[in-house]
Amino acid sequence: MKLYDLELSGNCYKVRLFAALAGIDLDIIPVDFLAGAHKQSPVIDLNPWGELPTFTDGDLVLRDSHAILVYLAQEYADDKWYPDSAAARGEIQQWLSTSANEIQHGPCDARLIDKFGYALNKEHSLVVSERILGLLEVHLSSNDWLALGQPTIADCAAMPYIGTAHEGGISLDPYPNILAWIERIKALPGFISMPGL
Ligand SMILES: N[C@@H](CCC(=O)N[C@@H](CS)C(=O)NCC(=O)O)C(=O)O
Structure with a gap:
């Protein structure tokens, strides 16, 4: 699972935090936000919104921190989180x-x-x-x-x-x-x- 990530972003941190608490392994891919890399390939190809976090799991692509939390919790975490x-x-x-x-x-x-x-x-x-x-x-x-x-x-x-x-x-x-x-x-x-x- 890949998380296109910005360390200073609270939205990205929501996902990193939950993954850490729930023991889910993510491949964190830092994106150079200040250089506008979120508006370029590969992020823009995956997420036309050009926003972080952007998340992939195989063929599945998700944008929006809350959508990603729901997916990770349902698919990979102990039931207690969701x-x-x-x-x-x-x-x-x-x-x-x-x-x-x-x-x-x-x-x-x-x-x-x-x-x-x-x-x-x-x-x-x-x-x-x-x-x-x-x-x-x-x-x-x-x-x-x-x-x-x-x-x-x-x-x-x-x-x-x-x-x-x-x-x-x-x-x-x-x-x-x-x-x-x-x-x-x-x-x-x-x-x-x-x-x-
Ligand atoms: N609803 C989205 C918001 C994502 C968002 O706005 N991300 C910011 C970084 S924290 C972004 O990529 N902004 C780029 C832009 O709006 O062009 C979420 O919860 O993940």
Whole structure:
């Protein structure tokens, strides 16, 4: 299995993190993002979006970190990461969608602006961040994990751009339950980090 990867990308890190926690071997292929290699062959041939992560397993090609998490969990991981029941998957999907929406447009966008100079709306990213961090803080006041009372792919999806929020100028100091959750993830066997975390 190949993961076309960028070390500084939280989306790529979601996949690297889950693979490490679940003991799944990936062939990590670094892509020179700054040189635009994600818009060139071979990445663009596999993924017309020209985005990372891009993933292959034999003839299967997937883009989108959350799609890759779901595939890896279903195909290669212990059932506990993505249990096979409608209720469990619905509960996990809520957080995958939160990761792709509120977390992407909140702390992730704020980091893209501050760290990489993206021309996005900082004020909007801060408003979105404050809302999602507040909701997450309340959720984690009575839950150790995002879904099912145990570590799942939901935690792998949501944590990277929360844990690097300070790179977008957002402090997590007002959110002790979020900080404790990040520490719980860091204590999981097999955990790997990313720059800035
Ligand atoms: N929904 C995708 C987003 C992927 C994405 O935006 N990746 C960034 C790097 S973190 C990228 O490749 N951007 C290049 C571009 O948008 O041109 C995911 O979750 O993987």
